[in-house]
Amino acid sequence: MIDQLAEINELFINGPRFYLQNVSVDNVIFGYHEKELKVLLQRPQTFTRWILPGGFIKKTETAESAATRVASQRTSLENLFLQQFKVFSKPGRNRDELYTADNLKQLTGWDIPPDHWMLQPFVSIGFYTLTEFSKVTTNGSFYMEECTWWDINALPALMFDHAEIIAEALKALRIHLVHFPIGYELLPKKFTLPEIRTLYETILEKELDDRNFSKKLLAAGIIEKLDEIKKIKGHRSPFLYKFNRRVYLDALKEGMMVP
Amino acid sequence: MIDQLAEINELFINGPRFYLQNVSVDNVIFGYHEKELKVLLQRPQTFTRWILPGGFIKKTETAESAATRVASQRTSLENLFLQQFKVFSKPGRNRDELYTADNLKQLTGWDIPPDHWMLQPFVSIGFYTLTEFSKVTTNGSFYMEECTWWDINALPALMFDHAEIIAEALKALRIHLVHFPIGYELLPKKFTLPEIRTLYETILEKELDDRNFSKKLLAAGIIEKLDEIKKIKGHRSPFLYKFNRRVYLDALKEGMMVP
DNA sequence: TCAATAGTGTCTCTTAGACAATATCGC
């Protein structure tokens, strides 16, 4: 916490010395767990609306490192693979009636002049990633009262253009999903066919034919059947499968159509 | 020219007031003409290496408008559709042994202090577009001695990380090409089958089967055969075709596999 | 008639997508 406080002081006071100005990163961290797709949002203590986890880029790091750093400061997630998907640059995009010098002063205790660098226009580089949200512990940063998951279909009121950023990230995720396999980081080592199919169905918000779906993944060699079943009460127990890591990674590189 | 000079003065002196700092746009403008794929580059008067047409973003415009503005300042191209493809942010990416305060002073006549805002680190938003290069007249900007087309396979020495930006843009263009039709802005209203096939072959740097290629475009309805031929000396004259604009635009929206 | 290029059809193989009956488990 000391470190974090020191970093925040540095940010407010010495920001322009260490950080790039007029550019930020915003992370859309999608979390999946048991048929639900969620997004990680945070709310600064004194604000009534929510924001994406985001931050500024140090002069000594890439945008990707900045996005990864921001994500791991807010959550227990290390080494997330965050993917650039779009730059948002509409003039006025980071003006918001809540985001004023007064409110920032109230939030931080610092005296923020109206021309403070953080109140300047910013273009934001959007990143997204997909993770298993039950594994994530969120640690709200110093000024953040809350940092929690929200269902993708029931988002709270957001600040700035962050609703638009989430919408664009979802579009990007779905396009990505159709061309590349997903699931390696999201499912347990051993999983069932209904589990992986439901994952796809949840993200795409449409039903997939069970026969065709498994046929395709098996034919491609992406997943392999194990000699075990998962005990489930009340009905037939499903077989377990595992990813073939090599084929999976090849498909990631080369691309393939999935659903 | 007066306008341009005024703008450049404003840029050097009042840059931080009107322009975003630490962010720029760089345009990879691909030009196609008769089996050749080229890239538009410029060279500042006193420099020995080349750069991409690029510039800064005004606080009152989007990154897209900035890219379009820059492109139309350097060429006769208005309303180009420039496509964001990646942000480049490696620390030190815009350091270059040629790009020093001294050299900038020599180039511009202005007294550039070593901590001038243009010498600060910049992340750059990469845009690309594809155009017919025979239609383009280049007007080098004030400090640019030359602004010319270079063959994609014989690029000159470049400054900064611009060689990498071009390589990434080409990757993006090729992926785009496989999923969406191109050619509308690149070919004359009436064109022949060999012409459009050669366009694809040039960009992809591989041969396409002439029968399958035409079959596909015709079956999709993207192009339509006309009742005219193009007179060519020395051998059989090819038929002319035109795009079906509606189908073409639909394919642009929906995506399709082309080659 | 030759050189150069354009035009065109068929076959095979793979894949996408539609579709429904049977198996297992726990109660």
Added chain:
DNA sequence: GCGATATTGTCTAAGAGACACTATTGA
């Protein structure tokens, strides 16, 4: 046996890709 869910195969249609001969023009 029943309720709940998992598993699995076949058929058809469309598309991808391989492949080679004929047509036209002008010199």
